[in-house]
Amino acid sequence: MYKALANSSPRQLSEHLQSKNIQPITIYDRSYPDLLKQIPDPPAVLYASGLTDILDLPCRLSVVGTRDPSEAACNDIKQLLPDIIKANTVIVSGLARGIDALSHRLACEREGYTIAVLGFGHDHLYPKQLQPLYQEMLSSQLVISEYPPYMKAERWHFPERNRIISGLSMLTLIVEAKKKSGSLITADCALEQNRTVAALPGRIADTFAAGTNQLLSEGALPVFSSGDLLDELNLTQRL
Template sequence: MKLTAQEHQLLKLHYALPVPYPRIARLLESNYDYKYVPNLSQKQRTNLNLKLAQLTPLPLLDLLLEKGIIPIPYTHPDYPERLKQLIDPPAILYAKGDLDLLKKTSKVAIIGSRKAGKYSVCAMQMIVPPLVQHGSVIVSGLAKGADTMAHQAAIKYGGQTLAVLGHGFFHLYPKENAELAATLAEKHLLLTEYPPYHPPAKWTFPMRNRIISGLSNSLVITESEIKSGTMSTIEHALDHGKEIFAVPGPIDSPLSLGPNKLLDEGARPIWSGFQIIESLVES
């Protein structure tokens, strides 16, 4: 991994101030004029200056690479073009695993409730194998429930999978997915916009959702309540014109309310991965 001098500068600034690229770009272009980040308090500005002073002499890139963490700045050739279409693209992506997955043209996000059960497992069995045969990368968020099922199904059927995290690599949430995360870091891909020290927080997961949507050609929702993080991912996808597929669910299940509502609003019903492949070929 080689970075330009400007990319090294961007990396160190983002390590100290992990905010989306537009805000950091204005700060860099203005030679650290803090009026371009008006919501920073005087204490935060002082802390930022101290962090930058500490980081300046450190070989930050080498230290990250020693931990198996590959930083991908916004201006680097490996940075996904699809994410540049977001209004607030990540300034830096931190990756562990196979970067070639970012270059795959076909990516399908499969998401759903943390409470997802056997019905979602059944849906994965119908949807994932054709996508794997087509060479699509399965994208999800490593959360409990449907996300975990999506990653596991991709692996089970011999495919590739990419997980977008809502925290830095020195943390892991949920902890019970440690073995799955290790497998993805070794043979697939883990991705986050947060520096390694950054812990999970309530607001980091909605931010994570825009990356899941941004990377993917299409999104599939299995089971979900109407008000959930899953539905926020769908909102991001709709804002960017992504095709939404929803698994029709039993009318007596609370976890069917999300996908059934989407179907009523125009999402495509799905019962086979071949439907997505047909859509990808047509586009």
């Protein structure tokens, strides 16, 4: 990242950010999320586009899962999240295919709030098929990245991005994950940050549930209803 920043002057970067309506939020700014400051390796800068006031909302739930979810997992999310969104909980995810995109869409459709955390700069959306969702979120939600806008996606950016997804919330929900997946990296980040991990139980024969079932066997919070999440978020009284 330092090499990339060295290739443009501060003035060039500032002009580019202004032209894209991207606001840099440093760790010293009032609007920088307090929860994110508490993680071991907080990003020095967040490049934010959209409604930055969403960062002021106190309650957030991070939701991550496979890029190729089962129909059952999609149905579970559609059943779980509406009550969470109704309780003014901000849904945080990674703007990836599958569970991430579905979680963002549900928040938009229910007129709630959601934050997308990118693993690349704003100039290089990946994957391209999420362009309509990205544009919608720019107008009514919030999209952030620790990477300057001209930085393309690199493989190692996504594990780095995951610590921000978990770091923005006290509770991270893992929906569907294989034994080796980016979602489990996010769960590990949450545990390292002393945050709570929740998971949806799955069938023992389902490879996409192997990771979540493993998390449950290691002590993750089992989720069978939105009430389980609301209880953990201390939001039941706000319904």
